[in-house]
Amino acid sequence: MAESHGLQRVRRRFSGYLSTEHVESTDTDLSWYAIILPKVVLFAAILLVPFIGAFYISLHEWAPLAQTHPFVGLDNYVRLFQDPVFWNAIINTAGYSLALLVFDVPIALGLALLLNMNLRGTKFYSGAIFLPVVTSWVIVSLIWSWLYNPEYGLLNAILGAVGLPQLSWLQSSSTALASIALMSIWKHIGFNMVIFLAGLKGIPDDYYEAAIVDGANRWQRFRYITLPLLKPTTFFVFIVTLIFSFRVYTQVYVMTQGGPVRSTYTIVYYFWQTGFQEFEMGYASAIAVVLFLIVFGLSILQQRTWGDDVEY
Amino acid sequence: MGKLDIRNLRKVFADGDQSIVAVDDLDIDINDGEFLIFVGPSGCGKSTTLRCIAGLETVTSGEILLNGDDITHQPPTERDIAMVFQNYALYPHMTARKNIGFGLEMSTDMSGDEIDRRVSKVAEMMGIGDLLEKKPGELSGGQQQRVALGRAIVREPEVFLMDEPLSNLDAKLRTTMRTELQNLQQDLGITTIYVTHDQTEAMTMGDRIVILDGGELQQIGTPLECYYEPNNRFVAGFIGSPSMNFFDVEYSDGTLVHDSFECDLSEETREQLAGHEGALTLGVRPESFDVRGERGPETIAAPVTVTEPMGETTYVYVDIGDQQYTVTLTGERVAETGTTLELAIPEEKMHLFDAKTGEAVKSRSVSNATNVSVDVRA
Amino acid sequence: MGKLDIRNLRKVFADGDQSIVAVDDLDIDINDGEFLIFVGPSGCGKSTTLRCIAGLETVTSGEILLNGDDITHQPPTERDIAMVFQNYALYPHMTARKNIGFGLEMSTDMSGDEIDRRVSKVAEMMGIGDLLEKKPGELSGGQQQRVALGRAIVREPEVFLMDEPLSNLDAKLRTTMRTELQNLQQDLGITTIYVTHDQTEAMTMGDRIVILDGGELQQIGTPLECYYEPNNRFVAGFIGSPSMNFFDVEYSDGTLVHDSFECDLSEETREQLAGHEGALTLGVRPESFDVRGERGPETIAAPVTVTEPMGETTYVYVDIGDQQYTVTLTGERVAETGTTLELAIPEEKMHLFDAKTGEAVKSRSVSNATNVSVDVRA
Amino acid sequence: SSGGTNGGTDGGESGGGSGTGTDSGGDSGSDGGGSASTATLWAWNDPGLSPIRDEQASELAQQSDAISDVSWEYYPFENYLAKATTAIPAGNAPDSLALSVLWVPRFADKGVALNLEEHGFDPDDYVSAARSNASYDDTLWAVPWYADCRLVAINTKMFEEAGLEVPDPTYRPSWEEFGSWVDTLAKEHGTGYSMSAGEGFDCFALSNGSGYLNEDGTEAIINNDAALEAANFLQPKVVEEESIIARNPGGTAAIEDLLAGESAMCFAGSWHYPRLRDSGLDWQYMPYPGGPQIEKSHTWSAGVFYSIPKRGGANQDIGLEWLNYINSMEVQKNVTKSMGGFPGRKDAYETDAFQSFIENNPKLKPVAQEMENTISFPSHPEVTKMWNTVHTQAQSMWQGEEPEKALDKAAKEINALL
Amino acid sequence: MTTLSTDELDFGDGGPEVQHEGSWYDTVAKAVAHLVLLFFSAVMTIPFVWAFLTSLKPENKIFTTIRQIIPADPTFANYVNVWMQNPLDRWILNSLVLAVGVVFFTLLLDTLAGYALAKGDFKGKSLVYTLVIGTLVIPPQVVLVPLYLEMNALNWSNTYWAIMVLYIANPFGTFMMRQFFLGIPDSLIEAARMDGCSTFQIYTRVMLPLAKPALSSLGVFTFIFVWGAFLWPLVILNDSSMYPLQVGIGLLTGRYSSQWGQLLAAVVIAALPVIAAYLLAQRTFMEGIALTGGKG
Ligand SMILES: Nc1ncnc2c1ncn2[C@@H]1O[C@H](COP(=O)(O)OP(=O)(O)OP(=O)(O)O)[C@@H](O)[C@H]1O
Ligand SMILES: Nc1ncnc2c1ncn2[C@@H]1O[C@H](COP(=O)(O)OP(=O)(O)OP(=O)(O)O)[C@@H](O)[C@H]1O
C-alpha cells in the first residue's frame, strides 16, 4: 500500500527497530478483543445491520406506510436497470465526479505547490482557501444558491460588470449540474490542497537538490520528481474525492431539488426522492445497494490500477 | 582540469531575527585532481561550504573560481560540478539506469542511445551492470552508494562534491567502499571534496584535510601534518582517535609543572618556548606515552580504571590527578584494571599549546616522524 | 544473583507460507554478573534471542532458566529482566523522571515517594540529576541514553538486556558511553547481555563474546580467545578490524602452497595438521605480517595499491596474485603507493582452516600471546 | 420535495416578514400532570402560523377535559413526509397531524388515516374543492384547517410607469389582454411577469379547462388542446422574449421578483397576503386571467388538512377532540382573520365575522371572489408523482422543449401510474 | 500500510525551495504565485463576506436593496429577531451536548479500536479492518430507515443517544487513529510491556498520551461533522426542544425562499463557532485533514 515519503521517513526515524513484529502472548488475545469490542459492536449494530437491512428491504416492495411488504425478488433491480431516470442519475453523478477529479484535484495540487513555495503570507492564504472546508454543506449551499441567482446573484453581477454574458446557473438544465460541481470544487479544494501540501512536505529536499545539480529546471523537477513521488498522495486524493463525489446529495437537495428537468438528479438524490418523497423504500434500497457496489467497485478498481507501484 | 579556488567565502543564514554565520571568510585553493577532505564538528559549516560550491546555496560574499572562471553566481547546472549526497538521494521511482542517466537527459541534448551507452559504461566500471533495471528500494546500501557515485561520474564533471557519502553504510561495507572510492578517484583524477565525520576516512582518504570549526578554517594540510603538527589545540584534539590527552601545566624555568608531575625540558625545546612562560596546555597522544616497567623519577603513576583490549592494541584508561586519560598499548601487551602504569612522556612527542589562544607553540614534525618509515623499494 | 541458562533455544517465525528459523538450538550458560556480548551479521538472530529472553517473543522450543527457575513462559514483567532498546524507546510524553519511574509504578506497589527517591538516586548515579524534569525530546542523544539506562537500572533487575544501545550515538559519544556503561556494569555487577554490530564494542566491553551466524552459535569465549583462537573461518573473518586475510592454499608434505608463495612448516605445526592434507585456508591478520627490508626466500612481493595512514598505524592494501590483502604497519612506518612490500608470514601467527567446513585446524593461542604482556605492578 | 413544495400545497409560504411574534420554536411541552393527557400535534414548519397554532392549542386545552396540554412539533416541509412515514410504522405517531392535499390520498390509500365519516364528520359541510381534497374514494379522511387559492399580484406603481391603467382588483383579464400587459411591462421594466415554472403552467392549463386527469380519473389530459394552448401561449414569452420569468425550485420565488422590483406582476397565493401587506409596495391582487376555452380563472385549491393516524400509537380520542375543535364554527369563521387562509366550511362564509373582515381588508376581495373557482387535486394516491412529472416537463418547456412532446411525456407517465 | 504524522506539516517558513534561482525569473514567479493565491483567497472568502453583509440588511428591504452589496444602513435586527423568535440558545446547547458527546465517545472508542487494529495481534483483525474500510464507503442515507426502526425498537428515539450513536459508529476515526498508531514504534510498546503494563495500560499510559495531536485533530474533525448534522437528528427527534442548531435553522422558515435576512443571519450564527474555532486553531484543523492523507 501507499505510503508517502515523509511518513516513511518519520516512521524510520521513529522505529528503526522491529516495526512488524508483534508481541505474542497467550493472554493478550483476549484483552485485544475487549479493547476493540465496543467499537465493533456499535459499528455492527449501527452500520452493518441496517445496511444488511437495506439489502433485505431492496428485495421487497416496501411502502413504509403499508402493512405488508411483499417479497419481489430482484424485481427492483430489474426495474432499476430499465429506469431512464436512474441512468440519468448515474450519468449526472459520474459527470459530477469527473468534474471534481479533473478540476478539483489539479487545482488543489497547483495551490499546494504554490503554498509550498513558502512565500510570505502562506498561512493567510492556506487559511483562506481552507475556510469553506470547515463550513457545513447546507450553509455553503444556501450561500451559493444566492450567488448563483441569475438576477440578484453576485456572480452574474460580476460577469455583467466585466462585460461577459450572464448565465442562468442553477436555473438552466444545461448549466445546473456544472454550477453545483463548481461550488463543490470551491468547497472541497482546500481539503485536497492540505493533503497535497502534507504530501509535498514529505518529499525530502535532497531529491530536489540532486535534481538541481542534475540540471533539471523547475518544470522538470515537478515533472520528474514531484509528480512521481506524490503518486501515493494523489492516489489517496483520487479515491477520497471519488467516494465523496459519488455521495453528492446535500447540495442538490438545497440548491436545485434535482431540477431543472431532473438535470441535477444524482444517485443519492434519486434514492432520497424515491425513498422519502415517493416512499418506494424497496426500490430506493435497491438504488442504495447499487450505489454501494459502484463506489466499492470503483475504489477497488482504482486501487488495482494505481496501487501497483505506488509504494517506494 | 578542475582547479577550484574559494576566496573569502562567507555565508550567513537569516534565522528569524538572528543571523547565523555558517561559513566565515573561508579561503582555500584546491588543485586539479586533488582529494580534499572536510572535517569538523557538527554544525561547523562543512555542508554549507559544499552547497555553496555546488550552487545550492547563494553566497553571502566571496568568490568561487573554477579554473579561474568566477562561478559564484552561476546556476548549479552550468557549474560542471557533481554532488553525492549523504543518503544518496536516489530518485526512488526511477531504475538505477534512469537515475544515472537523469542528469545527462536533463542537462545535455544527448540522444537516448548515447546516454544509455554512457550509463552502461559507467555501470560496468562500478560493477553494477546487472542491477541497472532495479529501483533503489531493491538495492543494498552499497549498491545504492555505487549508483549514486555512478550518477555523479557519468556527467564527467570537473569537480566531485561528496557530503558524508558513506555514513549510512555499516562498518564493514564502509571500509570496502572507502578503498573503492579512493581507487576510483585516483583513476579518474577528478578534483574531489569530501565531507566526513569519520576519523578513519579523514586520515586515510584524502590528499589534504581541511579542518573547520565554527565556520572558520582551523588548518589545512596533509593528514600527517594535521596529526603531527596541529595548528592549535582544537585540531590536535579533533584529529586522532582516541583523542589526544591534555594536561594543564605551568611553564617556567624550563620546566612544565602539572599537579601530578613535572617535566624538565631540553635546551632545544626551551628555545622554542621562549616567551611562552605561564599557563600552557600539554598534549600527549595516547600512543606517545612511554610505559616503563619501573617507577622512575620522570614516571607518572597512573592507576588503570578500564582496559579495552582490541586485539593488537589495547586502550587503557588511567587516572592522573582526578582526570581520566587514555593510553594505547601496542603489541600484545595487556594491562589489568586496578594495576598502576608508570608512564613517561617523551619530550619529542609532546605538543604544547598556549592555554588561552590554543595556538600550538611546539609540535612534533612530520619529517621527523617519517624518518622512522620502513625501507621500501620503488 | 542473575544466572541465566539458555537451553536449546529455537525460534521459528512463520512468514506467510515459509518459516524462518531465526534462532537454532542455542545453548548458552551465562554466569551471574557476567557481561556477555552478542555479535554476528545482520539477521543472524541476535535481537530475536534477546527478545525471547525478555519474553517479548514466544519461544518455539527450548528453555530459559533464570537462577534455575524456568521462566520460558512467564510474562515479561515477572521475569525480573530489564531491557535497553536501540532507539531507547523513551516515552516521549513523560519527563525523564516519569520515564525512569514508570516501571516501578507499573509493576510494584511502591509509594510515590519511594519511587521518587529511587529515581533520584539512580539519576544521581547516572549524572542526570538535573535533567529529570525534561522530556526526551529536550535531551541530547547521550542524555537520552542515560535515561534509558536509568530506567533499566532503577528496577534492580537480575539481568540487563541491551540491543545495540549505542548505535544511534555519534562516534565520540559512543566512546564515552562505552566506558561509562562498562564501569556501570562492573559497579552494579548485574548480568548483562549486550548486542552490538560494532567491533570495538565487541572486543572491549564484555567478559565473553557470543558469535552467531544464521541463528547458530559459532563461538563463545573471551574477546581474546575469539581473536586468537577462532573456531572457524567465519569467526576469524568476523572478529578483528581490518579483517583477517585469507589465502587458498594446498597443504601437502609439510608445505603450504599458494599460487604466489610457499611456506614450509615446522614439525610442531605439521603434527597439528596431520590428516588435513589437501585444500586449506590460510588466515593471516593484517598486523601479523612481517615486513622485511629485503626480498628473502620466504618473503612475498606485494605491490602497494592504497595506503591509509591513520597516525600511529597505517593500513596498506597490497595485491598478492590478483587479490587484495590488508597489511597493518604499526609504529611510525609508512609505505607509499606504487612501492612493493616484502612480506613474510610468521608461522606462529598463522591460522589454518579446513577449506570445506571452515573449521579451524590451527590457531594462535591466547596464552602465548599474553606472554608478551607488560610487567605491571598490582 | 421538488415542485410540491412550491405553494401548491400551501407549503408554508404564508410566513411573511411580520418579524414579530411569540416564541415559535414550539417548546410547549411541559406536562400538565393529572388524569388528562398531552396532545401531540404535528405540522410542517411555518413561522407565520406558529402563534395562531399555539393560541388554538391552549384554547383547546382549556376547553377540553381530556387534554391538559398540547405539544406542537414542527418539521421542515421537505422532510415532513419522511418524518411522518418513518414515525408511524415505528409507533411514534402523533395524535393528529397536518397533511398537504397531495398526501391525503396516500395516507387514506395505505390505511393510515382514520375514517372521519365514521366519527361524525359530514363531507357536505365543506366547499367543494376542500371537500374533494380531503376525500379519497368518496370518503372523508381529513378536516381542512383552511383553504387557499392562487392569483396574480401586481405592482401598481410599475403599471403606471409603463403607461398602463391599473385594472380593477376583481377584474379578470383574458389571456390576450394579459399578454399585452406583459409585453408593455417588459418593454419598460425588462420583465412583465414572474411565475414558478411548474405551477405557473398548471394554473394557465387549469384556467383553460385542462387538468391532470379527466372527470372520472381514468386518463391523463395534461396533453389535451387546452393545456397545449396554455404552453404555446407561455413558451415564447419565457424562452424567446424573456418577458416572463419561470422560477425553478431551489432559488428565489416568483413573489420575490415582485418584492425586488424585478417584475411588475407575479404568480401569488392568498397566503402571500401578510408578506405583501408588509412590503411597503403599492400592490394589489388580481384574478388569474381566464383562458380562451373557458373565461373562468380556475386555479388549484389547497390548504392545511388535519388527519388522525389510524396506526402508530395515536390517541384517537384526543385527535378527534382537536379535529372537532378546528371544525367548529368559532374557528372556521376566523381563519381568514387569523391566518390569511379561507374557511373550508361552507357556512363560515355566511358569517358576519367573515363578511366584515373582507370589508375591512378590500385587497382580499379578489381572493374571496376566486375561492369559488378553485379546483381540487386529483384524488389519487400517486398525485405527488403526477405533480412532479408535470412540473418537470413544464421546466423542460421553459428550457426550450417542444410543448407537445413534453406534455405527451407527462401524460404518458401519469397514465402509467393509473 | 501507512503511518501518519504531522511533523512534516509545517505551514511556516523554511523548506525545500532552493535559493539559487534568485534574480528576475524568481521574482516574477513569486509575484505570479502571490497573485494566484490572492485570487483564490478572495474567491474562497467573498461568499462568506457577502452572506454576512446581506444578513445586515433589514428583512423587508433585502429584495428592494438587492443590488447594494454593502448595506446602506446595516442593522443587526435579523440577528435579534432570529434570536428572539427561536430558542437558539437551546438549539446551540443541544448542538454542543451532541457534539461534545460524540467527540468524547469517538475519541474513546476510535483510539481503542485504532490501537487494536494497529498494534493488536488477534484473530479476525484483518476482517475487522476490511469492515472498517468497507463501511467507510456506505452513504449514511442508506441506513436511515432500518436504523430508525432499530432505534425505535430500542426505545431510543427522541434521545441524544440515538443521534449520537450514528456518528460514534462512523468508522472514519478508527481508520485515522489506526494510521496514526501505526507510526508509533513497537519498541515503545515493548518497553511498556517490560515495565509491567498490561495491554490496556499501554493504551492509557502510553498510546493515548502520545496520540494527543491526532486526538485534537480527530476531535475537531468530528466536531465540525456533528455540528453540521441535519438529516438524522431530524428524523430521529420528535421534540423540537431537542433539535440541534442546524435542524433548528431548517425550521426558521417554511421554505428557504422566505425570510432570507433571518436565514442568512442564522447561517452566520451557525457557521461562526466553527469558523472562529478554525481561525484560532487553523493548524489543528488542517492537520486533521492531513492526517487522513498518505493513506493508500
Ligand atoms: N537553511 C539554513 N537556515 C539557517 N541556518 C542554517 C541553514 N543551514 C545550515 N544552517 C546553520 O549553519 C551552520 C552550519 O551548518 P552545516 O549544515 O554546514 O554544518 P555541518 O558542518 O554540515 O554539520 P553536520 O556535520 O552536522 O552535517 C549550522 O549552525 C546550521 O544550524
Ligand atoms: N516477526 C518476525 N517475523 C518473521 N521473521 C522475523 C521476525 N523477526 C525477525 N525475523 C527474522 O529472523 C531473523 C533474525 O532476526 P533478528 O532481528 O534477530 O536479527 P539480528 O541479528 O538482530 O539482526 P540485526 O543485526 O539486523 O538487528 C531474520 O532473518 C529476520 O528476518
Ligand SMILES: [Mg+2]
Ligand atoms: Mg552536514
Ligand SMILES: [Mg+2]
Ligand atoms: Mg537486531
